[in-house]
Amino acid sequence: MNPTPRTAILTPGFQETKLVRVFPQGWNEEAAKFEPSSIAGPADQLRRLTKLDLGLRHAVIVFTYGVEAGLSDDDRDNFWDAFGVPVFEQYLGRGNELLAVECDAHTGLHLVGDFEAPDQDRRACACGSPNPRLPRRARIGELAELLIEAPMAFGDATATR
Numbered sequence: 001m002n003p004t005p006r007t008a009i010l011t012p013g014f015q016e017t018k019l020v021r022v023f024p025q026g027w028n029e030e031a032a033k034f035e036p037s038s039i040a041g042p043a044d045q046l047r048r049l050t051k052l053d054l055g056l057r058h059a060v061i062v063f064t065y066g067v068e069a070g071l072s073d074d075d076r077d078n079f080w081d082a083f084g085v086p087v088f089e090q091y092l093g094r095g096n097e098l099l100a101v102e103c104d105a106h107t108g109l110h111l112v113g114d115f116e117a118p119d120q121d122r123r124a125c126a127c128g129s130p131n132p133r134l135p136r137r138a139r140i141g142e143l144a145e146l147l148i149e150a151p152m153a154f155g156d157a158t159a160t161r
């Protein structure tokens with residue numbers, strides 16, 4: 001067992017690092033050789049993998065894009081059953097910039113950066129993050145609209161472009 005927390009991103013448009021590799025065509029032999037402990041990608045990509053044993057040990061990260069509905073409870077349950085690791089949702093903007101990240105406590109998605117969103121919740125979160133939260137499955141469309149005008153200043157976004 002390799003304890004290194006490696007992440008395979010199964011969709012194009014992201015920057016690679018030592019521990020993050022991008023597989024633009026999705027899961028393939030090369031991705032398997034990389035032996036990721038976590039995978040990240042849009043729900044439709046992940047749905048294709050639920051019959052495989054990927055040997056994940058950390059997390060599944062589901063990308064949701066501006067115009068889409070958030071991750072459904074059915075998908076969330078399926079991914080949990082199939083992959084056997086916690087499922088976290090992330091909201092991405094049009095340029096793959098990170099907008100909001102589901103927290104460890106699964107109480108919502110914390111906004112990344114310092115813009116405002118409607119319906120945001122500023123109460124302290126069990127996970128310790130001070131960033132405001134969106135309720136799960138917030139109206140991401142509204143958020144995305146706000147962000148088009150927001151400066152591109154998202155701290156440690158994994159995206160390039």
Ligand SMILES: [Zn+2]
Pocket residue numbers: 103104105106107108110125126127128129
């Ligand atoms: Zn939190």
